[in-house]
Every structure is written in C-alpha cells, then in structure tokens.
Amino acid sequence: MRLRIGLVAAAIMVAAVGGTPAWANSAYQAFGAKGRPQDVRRTIDITMRDNAYQPRRIQLRAGETVRFRIRNEGELLHEFNIGTAAMHQQHQREMQAMFDSGMMTPTGLGHMDHAGMGHGGGAHGNMGQGGMAMAHDDPNAVLVEPGKTAELVFKFTKPAELEFACNIPGHYQSGMVGEVAFSK
Template sequence: MFLRKSLALAACVLALSSPVWAAPASTYDFGQPAPASKATRSVEVVMGDMSFTPKAIDIKAGETIRFVLVNKGQLLHEFNLGDAAMHARHQQEMLQMQQSGMMTPTGMMNMDHGSMAGMDHSSQGHAMKHDDPNSVLVEPGKTAELTWTFSKAANLEFACNVPGHYQAGMVGKLTVSQ
C-alpha cells in the first residue's frame, strides 16, 4: 500500500513538473499573415549556412511584405518573425522536433507527428508540427515565401530557430517604424 501511494505521488509530481503544451498563438500583436497578392513590396532574404542576407530589414507599420526566402546553404533553415522571447520559446519546440527524429539537418520528416509515442500533445490542442503562420522552413536549394502585414511599430527579429542556428548568429534585425 505504501509503495502504491508513493508511486502515485511520484506520478503526480512528474505530471505537474512536465512542460505544458499550449496551442500555437493564432494572433500576433505585431501583425498577421496575408496573401501574397496584398504585398506592397517584396524583400528577398538569402539563407546561407548560419547567415541571413540582408542582416537588417526596415519596414513601415501598415506595410504588407512578401518575403522571398532562398536557401543557398546545405542545411534546413527557418525564417521566423518575432521577438527574442518568442524565438527562445520556439527554439525549445524545434529542439523537441529534432530530438523526436521528425527534423533532420536537411529536412523534415512527416509533418504531423501528433501520434508519436511520447510526443502526442493533441490532448492539449497542439500536435508536434511546424505550422506557425509567422514561420516557414526552407530546405537546401529551395525557395519559399512568407507574406506578413505589420500592424504597428516594433523591434523584432527574423531568425532561424533550428537548434544551434540562432546561437551561431542566424538572426537579423527587423525594425517596424510608424
């Protein structure tokens, strides 16, 4: 009986100390996704291995930008819009994706891994997949697009949150002015 109660208590402590998986944010205070047809201008961003060109982008509040993302590197890269805190949170998600085997250095495995053992977070409304509207993954040699309307002035970053890439310098400054 004592052992059963001890095991039950240990299970409760583990459950309470485990990370809570929240549903991805559907709104962003700095703007929202937009169709490419609404873009007021296009900005090409070249992804090298551990670099972005340009390193800084200036935007006016209210602008809709079509980012054309060209991966000229040998590795999988991400273009993600947000602030430093958002990137730090997303880096943890990306690390879990890598550790689960759904992300390799050069690409993604099957995108919907909600049923993977130990990775089923659907009961909390968030299956492990890369589908945030402020982010796109680009495989080596490929081109992708992300179109975004910036609603207000903000100091943001565009970054690659593939494990280790942000820390290696794959981050740029995105200034949205009035």
C-alpha cells in the same frame, strides 16, 4: 471561474509534459497577421546560408503587407521566423523537440506520420513529447530545405521589437538572426 481554473490547469499540464498550448503559438498576433497576397506592395528577398542571413537587417512600416522570398543557399535546413527574442527562445525548445522526435533532420524534414494528427495533413504537423501536437505552420515562419525557395506573406499591424531568426537547434546561437526595424 471553473473554465479559468480548467484553462490554467491545462496550461500547467501541457508545460509539464514539454508541449506548448495551441493558443501560445499565436503570439505573433501582437504585431501582425497572415497577409493577403493581393495586398503585397513590396517583396523582400532573403538569402539563407549556413548560418547567416543576407540582408541582416530589414526595414518595415506598420500596416505594411510584405512578401518575403526566402532562398536557402546553405547545405542545412533553415527557418525564417519573425518574432520577439522571447518568442524565438520558446520556439527553439519546440524545434529541439521536433529534431528529437525525428520530425526534422539537419538537412530536411524527417519522416512524419500525419494520420490522426488533427493538422489536416499539413506538411509540418506531428506529435511531440507526451503526445502533444506539434506543428510548424504559423504565418510568421517557414522552413526551407537546402537549395529550395519559399515565400511568406505577412502583414505588420503595429511596430514591435522584432528579429528574424532560424530556431533550428544551434543556428540562432551561431548568429543566424537579423534585425527588424520600423520606419516612423
């Protein structure tokens, strides 16, 4: 009982200072997991422009492991993030905090001090509001700077109402979102 009350109190405290508890970032586990490259049977090429994806719709099958090859042909930093509409809404707040902290700029990754962040020196770790750790390292998302290409391997364990989106401030609202459809 004490542990449950402690966890609830910690979640309330984290929310009050503007951070997100680490276990909230694993919402993607409801529909998938990090994929293993050796299990990939298909590669989907995604092109990002300012502010659109091509294609705007992808077709998947439950149980499928897909390699996404994402090329940013725009002039701005963009994200490819697979999730539910609610997950994107939450992540947009986190991305705004990353911009506000200087962790990101409109065209790339800003200065990040990784010392003592507890992220193993990863490319996207930083501290956010209230000293809460912020990271951009979930297996369902990748940031791609202008002119660069990135890959993401993800296993879709079960169908869900998903979309892929860029959660950089203002991009989703400008139409940088695509539909994920599952075959029956």
